[in-house]
Amino acid sequence: MTNKPAPTDVPIHELIAGRWSPRAYSSEPVSREQLRAVLEAARWAPSSYNMQPWRFVVFDRSTDEVAFKKAFNTLVPFNQAWNANAPVLICVTTHTLTSKGDVNRCAPYDAGAAAMSLVLQAHALGLAAHQMSGFDVNAFRKAFSVPDDVEVIAMISLAHYGDIDKLDPVLREREKSARVRLPLGDVAYAGAWNKAF
Numbered sequence: 001m002t003n004k005p006a007p008t009d010v011p012i013h014e015l016i017a018g019r020w021s022p023r024a025y026s027s028e029p030v031s032r033e034q035l036r037a038v039l040e041a042a043r044w045a046p047s048s049y050n051m052q053p054w055r056f057v058v059f060d061r062s063t064d065e066v067a068f069k070k071a072f073n074t075l076v077p078f079n080q081a082w083n084a085n086a087p088v089l090i091c092v093t094t095h096t097l098t099s100k101g102d103v104n105r106c107a108p109y110d111a112g113a114a115a116m117s118l119v120l121q122a123h124a125l126g127l128a129a130h131q132m133s134g135f136d137v138n139a140f141r142k143a144f145s146v147p148d149d150v151e152v153i154a155m156i157s158l159a160h161y162g163d164i165d166k167l168d169p170v171l172r173e174r175e176k177s178a179r180v181r182l183p184l185g186d187v188a189y190a191g192a193w194n195k196a197f
């Protein structure tokens, strides 16, 4: 299953409607070129004062299996199960301080924007990308000696689409289930707090 476009209320760009979070992966490696492209997309994200606080730690099973395994082992068991074939994990982190040592309150926002560019570029390349908060951040920090002023935010797995029939039945159903969102009026207000747009 490679396609699960959002049933949007009004038409939006195919790239945005078409991106989703698949779990059926093949073990085929992601090419160096594809990896460069998704990271390049992230690099060109906007950020507050153009500080570019994001840092991505890339784990490519085909080039460094030891590091990949170390990162993989920090995933919660649920995420380990459906990522068993994943060839690439990318950890999204961000510097939390400016060069002057002040708190950069936009740092996680900027890193999220860069991560979204990354997953959209992956989708444009026909790859599956799935973001995860389900991993042990402290174990990751320890395993990779992440500095104290860097926030570890999310993990993204990247793969070629696989066969959904190889997923366990519960996940197979989830893979096919409708994509849902809150109604627009719940998330967009018109000139006043809580006044539905």
Ligand SMILES: Cc1cc2nc3c(=O)[nH]c(=O)nc-3n(C[C@H](O)[C@H](O)[C@H](O)COP(=O)(O)O)c2cc1C
Residues within 6 Å of the ligand: 019, 020, 021, 022, 079, 131, 132, 133, 134, 135, 154, 179
């Ligand atoms: C920051 C973040 C963390 C997430 N963590 C997990 C996770 O740990 N495991 C998982 O299976 N999906 C995870 N997801 C995927 C969400 O469940 C998914 O984006 C949401 O259900 C909407 O589905 P869609 O991306 O297909 O539109 C995460 C997504 C984001 C953005």
